[in-house]
């Protein structure tokens with residue numbers, strides 16, 4: 108269950124409840140919001156190894172962080188062991204607390220050169236890459252996998268052993284196959300199987316953790332050492348605090364619509380101070396949707412935000428809106444939202 112503090116290699120983390128890497132989502136403004144609620148660790152979006160070693164400025168920007176975001180992890184994605192060595196050095200030099208290898212990204216563009224979940228079809232390569240990363244840095248090296256490529260080739264437990272031999276400090280497993288994408292529920296039996304296969308490397312469970320009760324069920328079902336919250340952080344950055352309080356037996360904090368309004372405003376301000384106006388407007392549409400979609404009565408506000416053509420207009424809309432007219436919807440489910 109909950110561990111405070113939690114040890115990963117020599118790194119002492121505030122807890123074993125982590126916020127996931129989310130490409131296109133867990134950017135600096137997003138992480139500013141989640142880090143407020145004191146997760147054990149937050150991750151930047153994955154970055155491509157090849158782009159990092161050629162010092163692509165856009166890739167470096169994905170790794171922007173501020174001092175108050177520690178502990179923070181970076182995640183690299185690629186399939187070449189030698190380049191992984193170089194990339195790991197760069198990540199360590201940038202001051203990250205931990206580096207993770209992505210073996211879960213299902214996108215064709217990524218898997219076609221054997222990266223992301225493509226590596227699940229080549230477990231020995233995972234071992235080679237991790238060995239190079241461990242050799243390159245003194246910060247903990249971890250790996251994030253899916254259960255397997257498809258139902259016929261479930262090999263998460265085998266990869267646990269390979270990762271452990273290569274010196275990885277932890278392994279996160281998302282209980283879906285690559286073929287599954289996001290269809291159907293995550294199968295937590297795979298998390299349990301990884302836990303059984305590990306002799307002492309911590310196993311972090313992931314998949315369909317949208318509330319504190321689900322986290323408690325996954326801990327009990329699998330005996331995992333920590334959990335990674337992914338889509339559950341979108342539009343509810345406070346989820347980590349809710350989970351911790353639940354697991355510690357503390358009273359639940361009732362979040363009101365006015366609390367939501369304030370957090371949404373803070374997130375929007377964080378976006379506007381980081382992005383130029385055009386990008387900020389696009390980001391605010393996406394982020395506004397996460398926060399407002401689970402509320403009944405907020406559809407019109409969402410549409411207005413989507414149509415706004417300036418930042419001033421967005422903030423005027425939020426200011427003029429009668430927040431008393433909306434409420435959290437019981438049946439709103441992040442799990443069924445499409446990303």
Ligand SMILES: Cc1cc2nc3c(=O)[nH]c(=O)nc-3n(C[C@H](O)[C@H](O)[C@H](O)COP(=O)(O)O)c2cc1C
Pocket residue numbers: 127128129130131132152153182209210211212251281293313314315316317335336337338339446
């Ligand atoms: C929009 C989006 C972006 C993601 N980006 C990454 C990523 O960069 N690296 C990674 O390892 N996983 C990524 N994932 C996978 C999540 O970290 C997580 O493993 C997956 O969503 C399952 O957890 P959940 O069911 O709690 O959402 C992404 C998922 C989504 C929905």
